[in-house]
Amino acid sequence: xxxxxxxxxxxxxxxxxxxxxxxxxxxxxxxxxxxxxxxxxxxxxxxxxxxxxxxxxxxxxxxxxxxxxxxxxxxxxxxxxxxxxxxxxxxxxxxxxxxxxxxxxxxxxxxxxxxxxxxxxxxxxxxxxxxxxxxxxxxxxxxxxxxxxxxxxxxxxxxxxxxxxxxxxxxxxxxxxxxxxxxxxxxxxxxxxxxxxxxxxxxxxxxxxxxxxxxxxxxxxxxxxxxxxxxxxxxxxxxxxxxxxxxxxxxxxxxxxxxxxxxxxxxxxxxxxxxxxxxxxxxxxxxxxxxxxxxxxxxxxxxxxxxxxxxxxxxxxxxxxxxxxxxxxxxxxxxxxxxxxxxxxxxxxxxxxxxxxxxxxxxxxxxxxxxxxxxxxxxxxxxxxxxxxxxxxxxxxxxxxxxxxxxxxxxxxxxxxxxxxxxxxxxxxxxxxxxxxxxxxxxxxxxxxxxxxxxxxxxxxxxxxxxxxxxxxxxxxxxxxxxxxxxxxxxxxxxxxxxxxxxxxxxxxxxxxxxxxxxxxxxxxxxxxxxxxxxxxxxxxx
Amino acid sequence: xxxxxxxxxxxxxxxxxxxxxxxxxxxxxxxxxxxxxxxxxxxxxxxxxxxxxxxxxxxxxxxxxxxxxxxxxxxxxxxxxxxxxxxxxxxxxxxxxxxxxxxxxxxxxxxxxxxxxxxxxxxxxxxxxxxxxxxxxxxxxxxxxxxxxxxxxxxxxxxxxxxxxxxxxxxxxxxxxxxxxxxxxxxxxxxxxxxxxxxxxxxxxxxxxxxxxxxxxxxxxxxxxxxxxxxxxxxxxxxxxxxxxxxxxxxxxxxxxxxxxxxxxxxxxxxxxxxxxxxxxxxxxxxxxxxxxxxxxxxxxxxxx
Numbered sequence: 146x147x148x149x150x151x152x153x154x155x156x157x158x159x160x161x162x163x164x165x166x167x168x169x170x171x172x173x174x175x176x177x178x179x180x181x182x183x184x185x186x187x188x189x190x191x192x193x194x195x196x197x198x199x200x201x202x203x204x205x206x207x208x209x210x211x212x213x214x215x216x217x218x219x220x221x222x223x224x225x226x227x228x229x230x231x232x233x234x235x236x237x238x239x240x241x242x243x244x245x246x247x248x249x250x251x252x253x254x255x256x257x258x259x260x261x262x263x264x265x266x267x268x269x270x271x272x273x274x275x276x277x278x279x280x281x282x283x284x285x286x287x288x289x290x291x292x293x294x295x296x297x298x299x300x301x302x303x304x305x306x307x308x309x310x311x312x313x314x315x316x317x318x319x320x321x322x323x324x325x326x327x328x329x330x331x332x333x334x335x336x337x338x339x340x341x342x343x344x345x346x347x348x349x350x351x352x353x354x355x356x357x358x359x360x361x362x363x364x365x366x367x368x369x370x371x372x373x374x375x376x377x378x379x380x381x382x383x384x385x386x387x388x389x390x391x392x393x394x395x396x397x398x399x400x401x402x403x404x405x406x407x408x409x410x411x412x413x414x415x416x417x418x419x420x421x422x423x424x425x426x427x428x429x430x431x432x433x434x435x436x437x438x439x440x441x442x443x444x445x446x447x448x449x450x451x452x453x454x455x456x457x458x459x460x461x462x463x464x465x466x467x468x469x470x471x472x473x474x475x476x477x478x479x480x481x482x483x484x485x486x487x488x489x490x491x492x493x494x495x496x497x498x499x500x501x502x503x504x505x506x507x508x509x510x511x512x513x514x515x516x517x518x519x520x521x522x523x524x525x526x527x528x529x530x531x532x533x534x535x536x537x538x539x540x541x542x543x544x545x546x547x548x549x550x551x552x553x554x555x556x557x558x559x560x561x562x563x564x565x566x567x568x569x570x571x572x573x574x575x576x577x578x579x580x581x582x583x584x585x586x587x588x589x590x591x592x593x594x595x596x597x598x599x600x601x602x603x604x605x606x607x608x609x610x611x612x613x614x615x616x617x618x619x620x621x622x623x624x625x626x627x628x629x630x631x632x633x634x635x636x637x638x639x640x641x642x643x644x645x646x647x648x649x650x651x652x653x654x655x656x657x658x659x660x661x662x663x664x665x666x667x668x669x670x671x672x673x674x675x676x677x678x679x680x681x682x683x684x685x686x687x
Numbered sequence: 688x689x690x691x692x693x694x695x696x697x698x699x700x701x702x703x704x705x706x707x708x709x710x711x712x713x714x715x716x717x718x719x720x721x722x723x724x725x726x727x728x729x730x731x732x733x734x735x736x737x738x739x740x741x742x743x744x745x746x747x748x749x750x751x752x753x754x755x756x757x758x759x760x761x762x763x764x765x766x767x768x769x770x771x772x773x774x775x776x777x778x779x780x781x782x783x784x785x786x787x788x789x790x791x792x793x794x795x796x797x798x799x800x801x802x803x804x805x806x807x808x809x810x811x812x813x814x815x816x817x818x819x820x821x822x823x824x825x826x827x828x829x830x831x832x833x834x835x836x837x838x839x840x841x842x843x844x845x846x847x848x849x850x851x852x853x854x855x856x857x858x859x860x861x862x863x864x865x866x867x868x869x870x871x872x873x874x875x876x877x878x879x880x881x882x883x884x885x886x887x888x889x890x891x892x893x894x895x896x897x898x899x900x901x902x903x904x905x906x907x908x909x910x911x912x913x914x915x916x917x918x919x920x921x922x923x924x925x926x927x928x929x930x931x932x933x934x935x936x937x938x939x940x941x942x943x944x945x946x947x948x949x950x951x952x953x954x955x956x957x958x959x960x961x962x963x964x965x966x967x968x969x970x971x972x973x974x975x976x977x978x979x980x981x982x983x984x985x986x987x988x989x990x991x992x
Contacts (some may be wrong), residue, residue, distance in 0.1 A: 193767045193954075200769075273735040276769070280732060294731065346770035368779040369942025370852070396851050396940040400835070404843045404850040570719025570955055 180687045183390040184667060184680065187402040187414040191369065191395050195349040197334040198270045201278035203589070206331070207415065207678050208372055208393055212357040213334035214380075216244050216263070216313070217325060218679070221671040223489075223593060225325050229258070229335070229358065229381075230313070239320025239629040240288075244313040251379040252337050253362035260307035266335045267305045268293075279332035282591070286324055288316045320629040323594035330592060334358075360386045360681035371395050387669065387684035406431065406662055412685070413663040415678075419542055422660060423476045430665045434478045437659040438674035439589035440487045440598065441479070443550075443652040446582055448612025451530065456522035458649040459505060461533075461583070464515035464557040465550060468508045471655055474549045475542065478660070481508045482653035484646050486598045486638075487590070489674050492631045497595055501639065504646040506653075512557045519558055527559030536565050537585035538572040546654070547585060576610045583652065586610075590675055595638050596626060602645055613650035695979075699972045706968045707757065707961060711750050714952075714960050721766035721955045740766055740958075753961065762962030767954045773962030776947045781966075783853070784936070784943035788929035790859055791867040795928070799871045800917070803878020808905065810883060818875060825872025834865035834938045851940035858939075866935045870924050874917060882913040911985050918985065922978030926971045 192205030197213050210218075216230040227233075230244040250258040270277040271284070271294045284291040288304035304316030317324060327333075337348075337356035344354040352373075355363035360382070361374035371394040376386050394411065396402040402414040403421060417425065417432070425432045451457045467481035480488075483506040488498035505514070516526070524530040533554065537547045544566065551562040567575070576584050590597040599622050600606045604614035618641055625637035646653075659676055669682040720742070722733050737743045741752060756763055762773035806818040825833075838861060842850040849858045885891065886909055894904045933945030944963065951959035982989045 194769050196769065273731055274739070276732055276736045276739065278732065348770075350770050367942065368775070369783070369946065394852070394940070395942070397937045397946065398940070401838065401851050401938055401940055404838055408842060408846060408850060410849060410851070568953060570953070571717070574718050 180685050181390075182388045182685055183392070184388050184413070184683060184685065185392045185394060185411045187394050187396040187399075187405065187411045188371075189395070189397055189399055189402070189414075189416040195355070196336070196346075197331040198266060198336055199275060199277050201332070203676065206676065207680075208374075209331040209334065210359075210677050211361050211391065211680050212355075212359045212363060212374060212377075213331060213336075214359040215328060215331065215333040215335070217328050219329050219593065219673045219675065219677060221679075223673050225329060228329075229263075233325075235325075239322070240317050242315045242317070242324070243308070244315070246311045246313065247381045248311075250358065250381055253357050253377045253379055254337075255379050256337075256339070257310075258335060258358055259310040260313040261310070262335045262338065263313050264305050264307045265338045267333070268300065268303065269336065269341070270332060271303065277332065279330065282327055282330055282332050286317050286321055286327065288318045319627045321626060322629055322631050322634050323592065323596050326592040326594050361388075361391050364390075369395065382681065386681050388680060391680060403662070406664065412667050413661065415661060417660040417662055419475070419477070425660075425662075426478075429662070431662045433661045433663050433672070435659045435661060435672045435676070436489065436674055437589065437657045437676055438487050438489045438593060438597075439587060439657040439676075440482050440485055441585075441587040441654045441657060442482065442485060443654060444576060444581065444584045444586045444611055445650065445652055446579055446612055447648075447650050448579055449582065451522065451524070452582060454522050455648050456518050457524070458652070460515045460518035460522060460558065461554065462506055462649050462652045463511045463518060465553055465652070465654070466510035467506075467655060469510075470546060470549055474545050475655075478658045479655040480658070481506075482656045484642055484653055485588075485601065485651055486595045486642055487656040490593060490595050490635075492635050495632075495635070497635060497638070502643060502646070504649070510553060510557055515557055516559075519560075524560070527561075530558075530560040532561045532563050534563050534565060534582040536567070536572065536575070536581050536583070538569040539566050543585050579610065579612050586651075587657070589657070593673070593675060595635075595642075596622075599625075599638065599641060599645075602650055611650050613648065615644065615648060615650075618644045695976055699969075699976065702972060703965060703968055704754070707754065707965055708750065710961055710964050711753065712746070714955070714957055715746055717955075719955050721957060736766075740764065753958075757965070762965070763958035765956055765959050767951070767956040767959070773958050776959060777944065777962065777966055780942060780944035780947055781930075783941060784945065785929050787853075787859065787862055787866065787935075787941065787943065788925070791863045791870075791928045792925055794863050795867045795871045795874060795924075798867075799874035800878055802871075802875040803917075804882060804905070804910075806875065806879040807882035807886065815879075818879070822872035822875045825868040826876070828868075830865050830869060830932065831934045831938060833868050834861065834935060837861045837865055838938070853941065862935050862939045862941060865938070866928065866932055870928065874920070874924070877920065878913065878917055881916045882909060885909045885913040888912075915982070915986055918978055918981055922974040923971065926967075926974040930967050930970055 186207065188204065188207060190204040192200065192208065193202045194200040195205055195208060197209050214228045216228055216233070217225045218228040220226040229246055229250055231247045233242055233244045235242055246260055252258050267283060269275055270280055271290055273294060280294060284294050289299065289302035290304070293299060293303045306314045308314055335358055340348045340354045340356045348354045350366065352363040352365050355366070357363065357377070358380070360377055360380050362377040363372060364375045365373040371392060374391040374393070376389050377383060380386060396405065396414070399414065399416045399418040400421070402411060403418060405411045406414055445458050445461070446452050447458070471477055471479050471481065483503045484501065486497070488496060490497040519525070519527065519530070535547055535551055537543045547564055551564050554560055554562045572584070575581055576586070588598060588601060601608050602611065602613055602618065603609055603622060604616070604619055621637055621641035621644060625634050625641060628634035628637055661672065663670065666685055666687045667683060668686050669684050670678065670680050672678045722736055734743070741749055753763060762777070765771040765773055765776065802818045802822070806815040809815050838850050841848040841861060848860055849855055852858055891904060891909060894908050930944060933949045935941070936943040936945040947959060948963045951963065
C-alpha cells in the first residue's frame with residue numbers, strides 16, 4: 146500500500162506538470178474528494194480511424210465505446226441494456242424492432258439527436274463508397290439493406306425508418322434472436338450529419354469536428370500520441386459520469402507502459418507484456434484477468450490428405466497437452482478449449498456449454514488415445530505420415546506455442562513436424578488459398594452470442610478457410626439463426642456444435658482471457674468478454 | 688562550382704525517381720494488400736476501396752498517376768487511415784523526430800568530438816582509456832538495450848525521468864542518450880584515430896619546429912584535417928538521427944515518423960511506404976550533398992569544378 150501512496154504522489158505531481166504545460170488548464174476537483182477525476186490509459190496501438198461507421202479495427206474500441214453510444218450497450222453483467230434507446234419492442238414475428246429514444250438526446254455540440262440521425266448513420270454505412278468494414282452487420286440482417294448496398298438506390302425498401310423524432314424502426318429479413326446483441330456494436334453508433342457533410346472523411350481527425358454522443362467527447366487529438374477526452378455534459382446520463390478527463394496515450398511497447406504504470410504516470414494499460422504475466426500475477430494488485438469471448442484454434446486443411454480424414458484430425462487434437470501449453474508456455478489464465486465455441490453465453494441461467502461433450506479431448510494430452518486414433522487412420526506409430534507443415538504468423542507468443550505443439554506431436558504421435566512462419570498479410574493469403582496443413586488462427590467474438598463463431602465453418606462462408614463442408618451442419622445453423630425462441634436456438638446450436646466437433650475440422654486450443662492492468666484506485670469500470678471497456682461509470686478513489 | 692551544384696541536383700532528382708519506381712514495384716511484388724485482414728471485407732467493399740484508391744488500375748498506370756502527384760508534392764492518401772494523407776504523417780511525425788534528432792546531434796557532437804580529441808592527445812593515459820571504454824560500450828551495446836537499462840534505472844528505480852513521451856522537457860534525456868549513444872561512440876573513436884594519424888604527419892612536426900604552441904597546432908593545423916573523415920560520416924548520421932529511429936520511438940512512445948514507416952510495410956499501406964521512403968531518401972541525398980559542400984570549407988585542397 147505504501148508503494149501505491151508514493152505512486153499516487155508521483156501521479157499528482159505528474160498531472161500537475163502536465164497542466165502546467167497546458168494552456169492555463171485548471172484541474173477540476175470532483176466533489177466529495179480532492180482527487181482529480183482524470184484517467185490516463187495506455188493503448189498499444191493507434192487505431193486506423195475513429196469513424197464508427199467505417200472501422201472494424203479493435204484498437205479503436207476503447208475510444209469509440211466511450212465517446213459514442215448506439216441504441217443499446219452491454220452492461221457490467223454483459224447483458225444488453227438501453228443506450229440511446231430507452232426501451233424497445235420486438236414484434237411477435239421477430240422481424241420488427243421499434244426503439245424509443247431517450248428524451249432530449251443531444252450531440253456533444255448541444256444539437257438535438259433524433260431518430261433520423263440514426264437513419265442517416267445506418268444508410269451511410271450502406272453506401273459502398275464509404276468503405277464500411279462492418280457493413281455486413283447491417284446487410285446480413287436488415288431487410289432491403291443488401292440490395293441497397295448492391296446499388297438498388299431504393300432507400301424506401303430498406304428497413305430503417307424514423308417513425309418520429311424519438312422512434313426508430315428496424316425491420317429484419319428473417320427473425321434473428323441475437324440481433325439485439327449486434328446492435329451493441331459500434332457500427333450502429335450514430336454519426337453527426339452536419340459534421341460529416343462539412344468535413345467529409347476528415348471529421349474524425351480534429352477535435353473540433355469530432356462530434357459524438359457518448360459519455361465523453363473529444364478534447365484533443367494528437368496524432369501518434371493520443372486522445373484527450375473530457376466528460377460530455379450533453380450526454381443523457383452525464384450526471385453519473387464521474388471522470389472529468391479521459392486520456393488515451395499510445396505507448397507501443399507494453400513494457401514501457403508497465404514502467405509508467407508502476408511509476409504512477411498512467412492508470413491503466415490495454416496490453417500486458419506476456420513475459421511479465423507470471424510476476425504480475427504474483428505481485429501486482431493492478432492485474433485484471435478478463436475472461437474473453439474468443440477461441441484460439443488451429444486451422445486444419447480438411448481438403449488435403451491425410452487431413453481430410455477426421456480421425457487424423459482428432460488424433461492431432463488429442464495429442465496436445467493444452468494444460469501444459471497454457472500453464473508452462475503461455476503462463477496465462479486461458480482455459481483449455483475442446484470446441485470452436487467459447488463458453489460465456491447463457492439463456493435463462495442455463496450456460497451454453499452446460500453438459501457439452503469434450504469431443505474426445507482432455508485438458509492433458511491423451512497420448513495412447515491419440516496414437517490409437519492415428520493407427521486407426523492408417524498410420525500406426527506415425528509411420529507413413531507425411532511431414533506436417535505447421536505454419537504461423539510472425540508473433541512471439543504464437544511462436545512459443547507452435548514450437549511446443551511441434552514437440553508434442555513429434556513425441557506423442559511419432560510424426561515429423563516442420564514449423565514455418567510468415568508475416569500476417571502473406572500468411573493469411575496462404576490460409577485463404579488452402580495452401581497449408583495446419584496453421585495458427587483465432588476468433589474474438591463480435592457480439593455476445595455463439596452465432597459469432599458458427600459461420601467460421603459454414604460451407605459458403607468466406608472466412609471458412611479449412612475446406613470443410615457439411616450440409617447437416619449448414620442446415621442446423623440456418624435453423625438456429627432464424628429460431629426466435631432462444632432456448633430452442635441454443636438447442637440447435639448445441640446440436641450443430643456436436644456435429645461440427647465430431648468432425649474436428651479445426652484444433653481448438655484455448656478459450657481466451659485477456660489480461661489488463663488497471664490501478665486498484667480506479668473503480669467503476671467494466672470490460673466485457675468482447676474486450677469492450679466502458680468507463681462511463683469509472684472514477685478515481687484514492 | 689554552380690555547374691557542379693546543378694549537375695548534382697539533376698542527379699539527385701533522377702536518383703529519387705529511380706528509388707520511387709523501384710520501391711513501387713518491390714512493394715507490389717510482396718504478397719498481400721492493404722485490405723487483407725482476418726475479418727475479410729465483403730467483395731463489394733474491397734472493390735469499392737480498390738476503386739477509391741485506384742488500385743483497380745494497372746500497375747504502370749498507378750505508377751504514372753503516383754509520379755504525377757509526386758511532382759506536385761502530393762504523396763497520396765493513406766490506405767489504412769481514412770482521411771489522412773501521407774503528407775499528414777510526415778507533417779505530424781517529422782517535427783517530433785527532427786526535434787529529437789537535432790538535440791541528439793548536438794549531444795553527439797558536444798560529447799564525441801571533445802572525447803575523441805582528449806583521447807588522442809592523452810593517448811594511452813587514463814583519459815584515453817576511459818573515453819574508449821565508454822565509446823566501446825556505446826558501439827557494442829544495441830540502442831534498445833541501452834534504452835531499456837536507462838529506463839529501468841532512471842524511470843523505474845530512481846523515478847527521476849519519465850518513461851514515455853515528451854510531455855516534460857526531461858522526457859528528452861533518455862531517448863537522446865539511447866538514440867545518440869552509438870553515433871557518439873562511433874564518432875569519438877573516429878575522431879581519436881583520425882587525430883592521432885594527423886598528429887603523426889610531417890607538417891605537424893614542421894609546425895612544432897616553428898615553435899607554435901601545442902594548442903595552436905591542434906586547433907589550426909591538426910583538427911581541420913582530422914575532421915574530414917568525421918564530416919564524411921556526419922551527413923548520413925545526421926540524416927538518420929533526424930528522421931528518427933523506430934526502436935527508440937517505440938520504446939519511449941514518441942509520436943515520430945519511424946512508427947509509420949514500419950507499420951506501413953506490415954499494413955501494405957502502399958502510398959505511405961512510398962512517401963516515407965522518398966522522404967527519407969531525399970533527406971539522405973540532401974545531407975550527403977551538404978557534406979560535400981562542407982568539405983570545401985574545411986579542406987582547401989577540395990574544389991568542385
